[in-house]
Amino acid sequence: MLTHLTLINFALADHLAIDIDQGFNVLTGETGAGKSLLLDALSASLGDRTDTNYVRYGADKADITAVFSYEQHSPEASWLQQHELDDDSGEIHLRRVIFATGRSKAWINGRPSSLSELKELGRLLVQLYSQHSQQQLLEPPYPKHWLDRYSNFAQPAQQVKEAYSNWQQTIRQHQAALDAQASRKQRIATLELQLEELEEVIQLAYKEIEQEFDRLSHHEHIMQDCSYALNTLDEAEQNINQELSVLIRRLESHAGRSEQLAEIHNSILNAQSELEDATANLRQFIDRQSYDPERMEELNAQLEVFHRFARKYRTQPEALNQEYQGWQAELAQLHALEDPETLAEQVELAHQDFLAKAQHLDEIRRAAATPLAKQLTEQVKQLALPEAHFEFKFEPLEQASADGLSFIQLLFTANKGIPAQPLARVASGGELSRIALVMQVMNAEKTEAEVLVFDEIDVGISGGTAEIVGRLLADLAQHVQILCITHQAQVAAQSDQHLLVKKQQTDPASSTIISLEEPQRILELARMTGGVEISETTLQHAKQLRQLKFQPV
Template structure:
């Protein structure tokens, strides 16, 4: 659960620290006070997009930290362990720094992290529902997704998508085989001729024969230069070997008198050894060289073949071997290419697999739809819609897809005796907001996240309806931690912790968040119900709202 939030230079917050309790927590305050401040900061810590507007006026950066506690065997614990971010504290520290330049940095438990990692861990910790979520109800895929999520059909739905993709892939492979079949034999014949032409040539190392030919072509010059070099090094009257030996003898007696002379002496001794080795190798090289005109003609013929084939296939001579291997691989692939009939069988098998999984998914969806629609009806009826009725409608798709065999619609009617129609067609704005709220609460009952955030989802309701919404959230708060921004006193009265957001006219202006004790809660509830002037009547009404929580 979320235990602590710390905001520094974040929007209207100068230096704000707040502890969050377990259960149902509400944030209230006058319009413009900055009620969304805490949720914006939390979103930043969860890897959501930020901008420079979050940096307080005249500040260089905003700094936000969110602290969560977690259980040892929870999904977030496994995530931390996998990423080597777990520690003995049993806490998760998510930190985000936003610079006035637009850049931002993130940390998880003190280690620099990416926004992608923040989002990954964030999805395990927090689920956010906003007042705009009702628009999702109007999107055609939403009823199916909601049904799958509430009924925990993720795995069978994923298997249907995977089997559909496998079926489609086999269709494409089969068609490619049909297209390739006509040219296959001709291509095989061409490759076999080309490979036969290169078969003898690629056994020869082009670079080796090129170097050997170059050496024979310059044989006379090589012998002259090597003879001269050997003479200077070791065979003339004043050769280098003798001269360096003389130098070494002169310096040997002085080497111990200076570290620098010692280094010079050692270097010369090493040089003498290198020169002697070079002279011996050079003498050996000269002795082994001989000019062979027949070998030179043979090499010339081989090089001509290399160059002719290279021109023919428009590549470099030393690339012929690689080209040979490429053609070999292509030929092997063509020989292994399954005929269209075999692939057609695979298409049919994968189609049957898809149909089996899709029919099973369609069946369990239909079985779950009736009780789910009934449960939704019962919940919505409490929100001043006594004649509400829901049902799911399954229509076979003209063309099946990875989403299943049926198009699923959520039908609704708010009036007795009138048949249910598609929700988007008949529900008013107020009805949509109440339906969305109930569906979100029902979804929240199934989520693995331990923190649920509701951002003004009770817009458009009031009175007894708001009271029932408050009870729904309070009941949910017994199982998970809830943060809720609300304008409804009936909702706020049901909370376990009441946080008041107030704007202070400092220079520049700033917001603060105060945890209200019981007397202060009564005052705030009275303000929410009665406006600026708080009378004894509004105070009594606020007390009655609080008493309802404990009944």
């Protein structure tokens, strides 16, 4: 649930902090007051695209913070746990800073986050419906998507997509086998020869051979330098280890007189220990070294083989092993494609698997379509469309697709005795807005998001229809939190919290949001119904609208 929003230098907001209640919240205000301010800020905090217009004039950045509460076993709680962002507060703090230069930064619970993470979490928290959503109804895939979403068919629909993808992949593999028949045998022979040629070489470690050869090549210089180092450290008449021992004895008597001298004494002691270890290791290294001319020749021969094959196959000596593995993989693939008939059987099995899943999806869609169309009809009838009728039409596709076996249309008629036809063909703009509203409310009942935002979706309705819409949203708010921008007093009257957006003629201009108490709510409802001049009649009407909220339906 959204509990708090803070806006600093965001658009018309100078510094605005507002608490959001549970239930049904509406935002109202005069045209141009900035009613979209809160929703724009919320969208920005959830990772939506922003631009420099959101930064208040004269400021160098805009800062938005949104605070949500959540339950311990909710999807958002799981998401936070997976991303190691959970804490014991039971809150989610989303922060977005938009700079006047066009850049932006985001944080989740105080940790810098990417916009993709913000969007991913945002989809679990908030679902947005706008006044333009009715245009989705006219898109061909929408009826199928709406049916699947409302009926919880996401999993079988995804299984059909995966089965279709697998079927198409086996078709491509089978075709590749057929296309490769001519050149396959020649390529197999070439790969087998190359693998046989490199079989012994790749058993050797090029880097180790190269290092050993380099060490033997410089054996004399290495031994000279190591002997000099050993002599200087431990074997010369005045060697470093002896000098250190003398130095330590002389400082030891003064270590108790100064903390700094004590630290110096300990540091030199540690250095002596390190040098003694190094001296022992150096002596051991010298004792184990010997020059072997035969080994030198053997290593040289092995390196020559590596370089010869590297030149032949146009690669680096150290990359021969990787080339060998690549040839092995290619050979295995060619052998797998050796029998097109076997692949043809796999194509048929994949096709049958797809058909089984697609037919099951088609059956459950058809079974769910009739009661869903009936439910949609009953809901829409309440919105001044008493003769409304809906039905789903399933048309078999000429060629099956990842979406299933049928093209699904939503048919509609608003007139008794007139056959239902495709929605896009017969519905007027006003009818579309009401239908979209009902479908969105029905969808919202199924969403996992705990916050639903409706941006002026009641455009095009009024009177008793608006009152019914208000009741629909109020009923929905029994289960989820709702934020709704509205111009309809009948809708606003049904809310639990009424937020008024007001523009202040400061320099520069600014907007503020006020949570209204009951007397103020009555005045705002009267303004919405009666305009600038508020009369006793409009006040009484506003009071009646509020009383309707508390009357049983």
